[in-house]
Amino acid sequence: MITVSEAVAGAVVEHTTEVFALMGNGNAYFTDALARGGRVRMTGLRHEAATVASADAYYRVSRRIAVATTTYGPGYTNALTPLAEAVCSRTPLVFVVGGEPTTGPRPWDVDQVALAQGVGARTLTVDTKTPAATTREAFRLAQAERLPVVLFIPYDTAAAPAADEHTPSTAPSTVSAEPLDQRAIAKAAGLLSGAHRPLILAGRGARDAAAYLGGLADRIGALTTTSAPARGTFAGRGFDLGVCGGFASEDTSKLIRQADVVLAVGVGLNQFTTAFGTQFSPEATLIQIDVLPEKTNPMVDVYIRGDASEAASVLLELLTNHTPPARPWEGIAEDARGSRLNFSRDPGTGQAPDGRLDPRTAMEHLNRILPANRQIVSDGGHFIGWTSYYFDLPAPDSLTMVGTQYQSIGLGLPSAPGAALARPDATTIVATGDGGGLMGLPDLDSLVRTAKSAVVLVFNDACYGAEIHQYGSQGLDQKIMEIDQVDFAKLAEGFGATGLVAHTMDDLDAVQHWVDEGARGTLVVDLRISRNVIAPYILEIIELTLKKK
16 A cells, blocks of 8 residues: 555656655655655755746756645745746646645645636645546646646645555656648748748747758748747857847847748747837738747737647648749848857947946856856846847757746746756856845755756846836836845855856956866856946836836
8 A cells, every 4th residue: 555645756757757846744755755766866955946946947958847846835835936937938847735634724724726826827636546647637737738737735645545546657648739720831831932031930839840940941041030048949050140039139130120921930929029019020921830729929910829840840841842032131131141140249348437347248258268068047137138148059948047937036046956957968057146146045055966067147236237227217216226245256155166256357267267177066156247237128128118108
């Protein structure tokens, strides 16, 4: 006879090899069952938020589902922000949580089901009769609906005997694909065939379709671009414009606006990718391919629901005999041949007028000296512009932006262990601000323990930069937006990392030395940047805000 927790653990290992955990009263028997089973890697985190954030990041990098687990009550509510982020990002994961007893709530219990549903997650609760089947259903739902599923184990059933379900399973659940609308796909093929200046825009949902989309771009003479989180999808391809939207260079944006037909694949077309609706020409025809039931932006003219790879391969086949217009972008896009337009950026001044580092110069230099085999894990904040503007990325899913969908900060360090474990051969570069870095500080310890090679870049301007620029510019009181100067290098040493404060460009020589020595362990670089250098995407937001007043 096995317990309910053992039955749940047995079903978990059928679907994943990674569990991100923080143990408490509500999940103690579950984590014990996983440990005794020995068939998964269970990574302990230091704050409950990091369990879900790391599971989210692990999936984004590896495209393999992971499990997060915490206790009930405060352990669970601590993880609600990354859970909301995972919902917004449509990340399939299973979150195993202790639940209130079947006899009813205790004085300290909250309505955990309502809280999960409030942020858009699905919920299931196991019982003594079918704990394994319910767990398998959680994985099936997560993968079919591309959403987190919270699986509750009631406190008084966790160690109770489980019934023999007689339904052993060793194969992961499969998800049936939505059949393509053949009429819509034929219409899209016709529009692309007749395009004079076609453009292909790929999002994170198009990762597995990258080869098809590259072939399609060659066939129809299209330029390529990506959303910010999908940077690296077309790495090394000639005539790739880099990132689309608010993070695009001025040269890239000009070219994107000249496209007459845009094929957007696996991308949500949110306000940042569309530069608040200004990125594409009003005359352009916009075709979207995605798995969601309907288009995600009213600008879309033709919507095709379906798998990105399947749809792209069908389009490629339909356009087999297509002859593109002779050099459709001639005289306009020749500068894009070397795929460098996204990096025609202002190199900055080295030291800003206030004596602090110019983040533009620092990033341009760090892009050259940090290992080329890299992945970026970005927190939310003003500084996301600098990593998106200046860093080369080698492949799809090399940029993990946990927090941006839900507009949160503080999830950079908590999500980094998941990314580091998903791609252990790469150097994990974590970008965070001083505000978000302080929020996620406990899991700097987790990163030190899990990453073979990691660099934490703290964009330390002694303030909440995005708030200073957006609201201070409107005349609001800035005192509450400021942060006392924190020495992250000293904090890093306390966690077992190597710490460095960079006041000048010469101070970054120590980063080069770390790379020359093999780039092993975790290096925390406290970049004392100027708050007076404002990222272009923030300037765009400020301009739009002022226009509305």
